Amino acid sequence: xxxxxxxxxxxxxxxxxxxxxxxxxxxxxxxxxxxxxxxxxxxxxxxxxxxxxxxxxxxxxxxxxxxxxxxxxxxxxxxxxxxxxxxxxxxxxxxxxxxxxxxxxxxxxxxxxxxxxxxxxxxxxxxxxxxxxxxxxxxxxxxxxxxxxxxxxxxxxxxxxxxxxxxxxxxxxxxxxxxxxxxxxxxxxxxxxxxxxxxxxxxxxxxxxxxxxxxxxxxxxxxxxxxxxxxxxxxxxxxxxxxxxxxxxxxxxxxxxxxxxxxxxxxxxxxxxxxxxxxxxxxxxxxxxxxxxxxxxxxxxxxxxxxxxxxxxxxxxxxxxxxxxxxxxxxxxxxxxxxxxxxxxxxxxxxxxxxxxxxxxxxxxxxxxxxx
Amino acid sequence: xxxxxxxxxxxxxxxxxxxxxxxxxxxxxxxxxxxxxxxxxxxxxxxxxxxxxxxxxxxxxxxxxxxxxxxxxxxxxxxxxxxxxxxxxxxxxxxxxxxxxxxxxxxxxxxxxxxxxxxxxxxxxxxxxxxxxxxxxxxxxxxxxxxxxxxxxxxxxxxxxxxxxxxxxxxxxxxxxxxxxxxxxxxxxxxxxxxxxxxxxxxxxxxxxxxxxxxxxxxxxxxxxxxxxxxxxxxxxxxxxxxxxxxxxxxxxxxxxxxxxxxxxxxxxxxxxxxxxxxxxxxxxxxxxxxxxxxxxxxxxxxxxxxxxxxxxxxxxxxxxxxxxxxxxxxxxxxxxxxxxxxxxxxxxxxxxxxxxxxxxxxxxxxxxxxxxxxxxxxxxxxxxxxxxxxxxxxxxxxxxxxxxxxxxxxxxxxxxxxxxxxxxxxxxxxxxxxxxxxxxxxxxxxxxxxxxxxxxxxxxxxxxxxxxxxxxxxxxxxxxxxxxxxxxxxxxxxxxxxxxxxxxxxxxxxxxxxxxxxxxxxxxxxxxxxxx
Numbered sequence: 001x002x003x004x005x006x007x008x009x010x011x012x013x014x015x016x017x018x019x020x021x022x023x024x025x026x027x028x029x030x031x032x033x034x035x036x037x038x039x040x041x042x043x044x045x046x047x048x049x050x051x052x053x054x055x056x057x058x059x060x061x062x063x064x065x066x067x068x069x070x071x072x073x074x075x076x077x078x079x080x081x082x083x084x085x086x087x088x089x090x091x092x093x094x095x096x097x098x099x100x101x102x103x104x105x106x107x108x109x110x111x112x113x114x115x116x117x118x119x120x121x122x123x124x125x126x127x128x129x130x131x132x133x134x135x136x137x138x139x140x141x142x143x144x145x146x147x148x149x150x151x152x153x154x155x156x157x158x159x160x161x162x163x164x165x166x167x168x169x170x171x172x173x174x175x176x177x178x179x180x181x182x183x184x185x186x187x188x189x190x191x192x193x194x195x196x197x198x199x200x201x202x203x204x205x206x207x208x209x210x211x212x213x214x215x216x217x218x219x220x221x222x223x224x225x226x227x228x229x230x231x232x233x234x235x236x237x238x239x240x241x242x243x244x245x246x247x248x249x250x251x252x253x254x255x256x257x258x259x260x261x262x263x264x265x266x267x268x269x270x271x272x273x274x275x276x277x278x279x280x281x282x283x284x285x286x287x288x289x290x291x292x293x294x295x296x297x298x299x300x301x302x303x304x305x306x307x308x309x310x311x312x313x314x315x316x317x318x319x320x321x322x323x324x325x326x327x328x329x330x331x332x333x334x335x336x337x338x339x340x341x342x343x344x345x346x347x348x349x350x351x352x353x354x355x356x357x358x359x360x361x362x363x364x365x366x367x368x369x370x371x372x
Numbered sequence: 373x374x375x376x377x378x379x380x381x382x383x384x385x386x387x388x389x390x391x392x393x394x395x396x397x398x399x400x401x402x403x404x405x406x407x408x409x410x411x412x413x414x415x416x417x418x419x420x421x422x423x424x425x426x427x428x429x430x431x432x433x434x435x436x437x438x439x440x441x442x443x444x445x446x447x448x449x450x451x452x453x454x455x456x457x458x459x460x461x462x463x464x465x466x467x468x469x470x471x472x473x474x475x476x477x478x479x480x481x482x483x484x485x486x487x488x489x490x491x492x493x494x495x496x497x498x499x500x501x502x503x504x505x506x507x508x509x510x511x512x513x514x515x516x517x518x519x520x521x522x523x524x525x526x527x528x529x530x531x532x533x534x535x536x537x538x539x540x541x542x543x544x545x546x547x548x549x550x551x552x553x554x555x556x557x558x559x560x561x562x563x564x565x566x567x568x569x570x571x572x573x574x575x576x577x578x579x580x581x582x583x584x585x586x587x588x589x590x591x592x593x594x595x596x597x598x599x600x601x602x603x604x605x606x607x608x609x610x611x612x613x614x615x616x617x618x619x620x621x622x623x624x625x626x627x628x629x630x631x632x633x634x635x636x637x638x639x640x641x642x643x644x645x646x647x648x649x650x651x652x653x654x655x656x657x658x659x660x661x662x663x664x665x666x667x668x669x670x671x672x673x674x675x676x677x678x679x680x681x682x683x684x685x686x687x688x689x690x691x692x693x694x695x696x697x698x699x700x701x702x703x704x705x706x707x708x709x710x711x712x713x714x715x716x717x718x719x720x721x722x723x724x725x726x727x728x729x730x731x732x733x734x735x736x737x738x739x740x741x742x743x744x745x746x747x748x749x750x751x752x753x754x755x756x757x758x759x760x761x762x763x764x765x766x767x768x769x770x771x772x773x774x775x776x777x778x779x780x781x782x783x784x785x786x787x788x789x790x791x792x793x794x795x796x797x798x799x800x801x802x803x804x805x806x807x808x809x810x811x812x813x814x815x816x817x818x819x820x821x822x823x824x825x826x827x828x829x830x831x832x833x834x835x836x837x838x839x840x841x842x843x844x845x846x847x848x849x850x851x852x853x854x855x856x857x858x859x860x861x862x863x864x865x866x867x868x869x870x871x872x873x874x875x876x877x878x879x880x881x882x883x884x885x886x887x888x889x890x891x892x893x894x895x896x897x898x899x900x901x902x903x904x905x
Binding site for chain 2: 122128143
């Protein structure tokens with residue numbers, strides 16, 4: 001067990017940066033068109049609940065990582081099997097984020113640069129970061145994640161002159177179904193992905209702060225996604241918004257008099273970097289724990305290389321990427337994000353209650369013995 | 373059982389204790405081995421003056437500045453005393469007045485049979501000077517002579533008196549050239565260690581101000597002093613500093629720069645992990661914040677640890693000025709730091725990759741000014757930066773009068789001629805000039821900036837803004853990884869330390885900063901302790 005400790009504010013920013021990640025680029029709830037704000041509100045609430053489940057698991061099993069919890073609850077064979085599936089999930093997630101980043105850069109800024117160069121260089125920096133340890137990741141997020149908020153607010157405020165504030169009417173034109181679909185998509189991406197943080201929660205220096213950090217982070221991210229959605233729909237209108245590939249980028253181009261395109265790169269790189277590094281860190285740590293390797297740093301290079309290759313190989317083109325993240329990803333990640341954690345939570349509760357029952361019984365027994 | 377009793381018996385014997393003490397002393401003497409004085413590890417002082425003279429002449433052969441004088445006093449001149457010292461190192465007038473004259477006066481009529489108590493009489497009431505020490509063996513006596521004391525050998529004694537009559541040497545206390553300030557004290561440290569410690573004591577009148585001396589350097593045996601305020605400085609850091617200094621094995625310690633290189637946490641990092649200062653009030657402030665200072669004889673630069681990133685943009689003036697102004701200056705320094713690192717890189721990225729980001733009208737001017745330039749932007753930028761660095765280095769090494777001529781040449785060459793000759797564009801000159809000006813605003817980071825500038829330039833030429841971003845993030849990761857004596861380098865930003873954030877980019881007024889003892893630990897800058905509120 002690594003002895004590194006992160007403070008609650010570091011965890012908050014790490015979590016917020018993670019949830020931010022590539023969310024703004026892919027705009028998961030946009031299927032609901034101009035009702036997406038309802039989907040975002042619902043999805044945010046659901047996501048907060050789901051993250052509450054993760055936090056509860058972490059609180060019921062203090063200072064234990066996901067691999068250790070799984071081994072304890074599901075036995076050695078079953079636990080190892082599920083852990084390996086989880087490792088795959090983390091690696092897959094990291095490579096999808098890398099692909100998002102690379103696709104965005106190659107589509108928008110560097111049209112002639114091979115994507116492998118962009119992703120490869122990014123991965124080199126990620127390896128450096130992950131090898132520096134979770135403490136450094138926390139400290140770096142303290143420096144860089146606030147930049148995301150700053151950029152979002154600057155762009156939102158600068159666009160205040162070119163808005164049409166009625167763009168989100170009419171409400172519920174297509175009924176509730178697209179809204180519910182959008183909400184479900186939003187729960188699994190980005191909120192459900194924070195299941196990775198079960199590997200990071202044990203590092204928190206004050207465990208009870210988890211109860212505050214997790215909902216606060218979910219609320220902030222929901223608020224910002226909502227803010228960005230309203231900004232985009234006020235500026236672009238629902239029709240153009242649904243059609244465009246990278247919405248925030250298009251919005252930033254509409255800024256009168258000044259081009260802030262590089263700022264979008266910065267937010268994507270910081271958010272994506274945090275998300276990727278946490279995923280790689282979690283994958284490496286989990287693999288270490290299951291294989292009994294002492295130092296996870298031996299694995300980060302290999303895992304990152306694998307992620308780079310996987311990210312280039314996983315989609316044929318950008319349209320497939322959007323299709324996958326909208327239609328397949330939510331169902332693909334259901335077992336990892338919802339089924340396994342709920343199972344763990346139930347098992348943890350049962351164990352806890354049985355423990356307390358036993359304690360109560362033994363106490364009773366003692367009392368009875370005393371009475372005799 | 374008997375064995376144990378025996379042990380206890382032996383341990384209680386006084387002479388055993390004495391023996392162990394002597395052997396201990398032998399060990400310590402072994403450590404600073406006297407290669408060039410040819411002394412044994414523990415050599416007793418001969419009882420007769422003739423033998424002492426002989427031995428000293430052997431040790432100090434070919435030392436033309438070595439002086440010894442034999443004084444014969446007492447009735448019939450029967451008492452012989454030998455004074456040995458280095459010429460020029462001791463203050464002869466003090467030596468004559470405080471040591472030799474009283475000896476001659478007091479002992480003029482002493483009989484020889486009174487001699488046995490002579491040593492203690494000398495020590496207790498004859499010699500006027502306060503700074504008296506015993507030398508138990510020849511090594512200590514030689515050490516005393518070498519470090520500028522006068523040593524008195526007395527006929528028939530196997531001890532010697534070491535009397536500190538060092539002549540005040542070196543320059544006067546004056547204003548340092550490096551860290552000039554508009555407000556605040558103008559006193560700077562000098563080469564003499566004792567003067568420096570006095571300057572610190574003058575500012576912090578407190579018995580908790582500790583000054584621990586040690587000798588470093590096999591050949592030079594330089595006096596090095598670890599200075600801290602007990603109760604404010606972290607004990608672990610003080611211990612760590614002392615341990616690192618003791619581990620330091622080197623022949624020569626000529627400057628604190630050498631110590632810095634040995635004790636720094638990351639020797640490969642471009643960023644300074646140990647601070648240095650020439651200003652007394654700045655050092656006093658650092659000590660009051662709980663830092664540990666390392667003073668070294670022979671240099672005016674004093675080291676302070678732990679050193680944090682934020683300290684490089686803190687200036688003592690900030691604390692004496694209006695808080696709003698100070699905050700503005702801090703932000704200005706931060707911008708200067710960013711500019712001096714990234715400006716050439718940003719220019720190259722804009723010109724080579726991101727035309728769309730440049731406002732249209734500026735783009736036209738830019739294109740016009742770049743017309744006819746034979747080089748690509750990066751060659752142009754690298755060329756101009758190298759020329760500037762050459763000029764800067766020449767300006768530093770030149771004598772001052774020639775330096776002025778140099779600056780005129782530089783201004784003409786860099787400014788007008790290169791543009792009209794068609795080597796660089798007008799805008800490039802502005803960029804390099806701004807970079808140059810900015811790089812002088814944050815002196816502690818000047819070395820890091822100089823090299824990082826080229827890294828940013830290369831990255832910008834390779835991947836535009838994205839390249840700059842990659843390098844910037846890598847630098848940030850590097851900064852977050854570092855620790856200076858256990859304290860994370862980027863404190864107070866990461867880890868976020870709200871109590872010291874008041875003295876970061878934002879400077880709150882001094883009266884609001886002073887909230888409680890120990891609150892401002894490692895905030896950097898000048899004194900901000902509780903002043904009794």
